[in-house]
Amino acid sequence: MSALLEYQVKQLLAAEGVPVPEGLMVKTSVSAVPQVPWARVAVKAQTAVSSRARKGLVRLCGAGRLRAAVRSVRSAVRRSGVDAPHLLLEEALEARREYYLSIVSDPVSRGPCLLFARSGGVDIESPTRRAKIERVPLPVLEAPSRAKWIAFFGRKAGLPPGVKPALADAAAALYRLYRKWHCRMIEVNPLALCGERLVALDGKARLDEDALPVVGPLLREAGLTLPGETGTRLERAAAKIDAGDYRGSAHFVENDPVRARERLGGRLRAFVGFNGIGTGASLTAMDELVRLGFFPRNFCDTSGNPPASKLYRATRIILAQPGLGGYFFISCVSSQQLHHTARGILKAFQETFPATGGEPPYPAVLVFRGAWDEEALELLREHGWGDRPHVAILGRETTEREAAARFAALYEAHHAKTKRR
Amino acid sequence: MPRRNGAEPGLSFSMLSGGRLSVDAAACARCASKACVRRCVSSTLDPVLVIRDGRPVLSRPDGRPESGWCIECLACELDCRLHGEAGLKIEWPDDTEETDGDPG
Numbered sequence: 001m002s003a004l005l006e007y008q009v010k011q012l013l014a015a016e017g018v019p020v021p022e023g024l025m026v027k028t029s030v031s032a033v034p035q036v037p038w039a040r041v042a043v044k045a046q047t048a049v050s051s052r053a054r055k056g057l058v059r060l061c062g063a064g065r066l067r068a069a070v071r072s073v074r075s076a077v078r079r080s081g082v083d084a085p086h087l088l089l090e091e092a093l094e095a096r097r098e099y100y101l102s103i104v105s106d107p108v109s110r111g112p113c114l115l116f117a118r119s120g121g122v123d124i125e126s127p128t129r130r131a132k133i134e135r136v137p138l139p140v141l142e143a144p145s146r147a148k149w150i151a152f153f154g155r156k157a158g159l160p161p162g163v164k165p166a167l168a169d170a171a172a173a174l175y176r177l178y179r180k181w182h183c184r185m186i187e188v189n190p191l192a193l194c195g196e197r198l199v200a201l202d203g204k205a206r207l208d209e210d211a212l213p214v215v216g217p218l219l220r221e222a223g224l225t226l227p228g229e230t231g232t233r234l235e236r237a238a239a240k241i242d243a244g245d246y247r248g249s250a251h252f253v254e255n256d257p258v259r260a261r262e263r264l265g266g267r268l269r270a271f272v273g274f275n276g277i278g279t280g281a282s283l284t285a286m287d288e289l290v291r292l293g294f295f296p297r298n299f300c301d302t303s304g305n306p307p308a309s310k311l312y313r314a315t316r317i318i319l320a321q322p323g324l325g326g327y328f329f330i331s332c333v334s335s336q337q338l339h340h341t342a343r344g345i346l347k348a349f350q351e352t353f354p355a356t357g358g359e360p361p362y363p364a365v366l367v368f369r370g371a372w373d374e375e376a377l378e379l380l381r382e383h384g385w386g387d388r389p390h391v392a393i394l395g396r397e398t399t400e401r402e403a404a405a406r407f408a409a410l411y412e413a414h415h416a417k418t419k420r421r
Numbered sequence: 422m423p424r425r426n427g428a429e430p431g432l433s434f435s436m437l438s439g440g441r442l443s444v445d446a447a448a449c450a451r452c453a454s455k456a457c458v459r460r461c462v463s464s465t466l467d468p469v470l471v472i473r474d475g476r477p478v479l480s481r482p483d484g485r486p487e488s489g490w491c492i493e494c495l496a497c498e499l500d501c502r503l504h505g506e507a508g509l510k511i512e513w514p515d516d517t518e519e520t521d522g523d524p525g
Binding site for chain 1: 502
């Protein structure tokens with residue numbers, strides 16, 4: 001929800017005087033490809049998923065091959081299922097050297113921290129490369145002066161002398177952006193030496209979600225062409241649930257299906273729509289599901305005793321995710337009115353699967369533990385959920401491990417039955 | 422007692438979350454169970470909906486469901502669907518709809 005995309009970060013960097021490549025945006029859904037004035041072009045799907053190049057979501061090409069490159073990236077977007085309504089076409093610059101620069105909120109020092117590496121680019125998070133990242137705690141109350149930034153980079157051996165002031169200016173710009181837009185992280189990777197200039201070839205940022213009501217209007221007031229929303233289409237939809245309604249919460253984020261496939265490889269059996277009450281129980285249950293090859297397609301927490309209406313809207317969004325092979329709901333032993341929770345989930349299933357009266361086409365496990373849990377289970381039975389062969393409604397004696405195992409058993413039985421047909 | 426016909430509008434009101442409850446008066450007139458009101462409770466524990474003249478109405482004519490008096494538990498809609506004539510509906514605008522903004 002709070003991730004800024006590359007083109008948005010570049011707009012912010014440019015406003016602070018950090019050079020960025022020339023570029024323009026096109027819609028992923030439109031087939032026309034504009035003329036561009038550059039000899040070499042980078043075509044980049046604007047999405048928050050990581051490792052875009054590896055997933056075919058970034059292509060470099062000569063101007064004569066632009067149409068094919070755009071087509072290729074559009075196909076990759078469709079295949080991967082990532083949310084990327086726009087492509088950035090920009091001049092592909094030749095980099096002589098690449099650096100890594102970011103400012104993050106460091107939980108250890110409990111303040112901002114500069115991260116700098118003399119070698120930027122892909123795989124910066126690999127263990128060997130991570131070890132070469134310098135970490136420098138920064139003051140939060142007073143911005144370091146330009147002289148201090150220059151002194152910091154000036155002390156570093158092996159950096160070309162001409163680069164040091166530009167690194168100092170880039171770091172100072174990142175710090176200003178970090179403070180101004182309430183970032184949890186803002187990163188330029190790579191910050192590349194192209195000719196004689198240090199240019200931000202890629203960037204990303206995560207904003208403090210709790211500051212979004214303040215940051216959104218400030219962005220618009222600054223006249224920056226940033227959309228008021230960030231995140232995927234479904235995350236933006238989910239954000240509307242809590243807007244203007246203080247009762248409980250519905251926090252939803254999509255997970256990266258491409259990365260999930262890479263991580264689990266052949267072990268991945270299905271993506272599961274997920275909802276939990278209580279982050280601890282949710283994370284435990286998610287770990288148990290992943291262990292068995294079922295990857296949560298999303299994280300969602302609907303706690304704080306939200307009304308049934310919030311559960312309905314959140315569940316509709318969960319069920320709208322493409323490629324689901326199951327659904328999983330679990331509560332911690334919570335104090336919220338679980339019968340209301342059950343009603344919201346019921347209505348969502350009835351309206352998402354009207355032809356079957358709400359019965360999903362895949363296995364579903366629902367675990368209700370806590371206040372009004374028996375009422376919740378009784379409600380589901382009243383609506384026929386106790387009799388469905390690939391649905392399990394479970395109560396407070398169920399552990400996360402047992403619930404995940406039950407889901408796996410339902411999945412196997414459901415798929416054996418589907419194969420026999 | 423005034424005579425009702427199917428052309429009379431049914432109850433309709435907005436909720437705090439922006440949802441809207443509406444009642445199909447014709448379906449309501451056919452309904453024998455009036456299940457919609459059985460489990461209605463509000464933020465003040467009195468029900469929001471009661472049956473008067475054979476149809477659901479606000480228990481307090483000056484009550485304001487949109488203030489949170491209606492707790493949006495969905496019991497009325499689900500019970501109407503299961504035990505009644507499915508004449509009571511609660512709907513929200515599609516959360517996934519958005520304008521296709523061009524960031525330029």
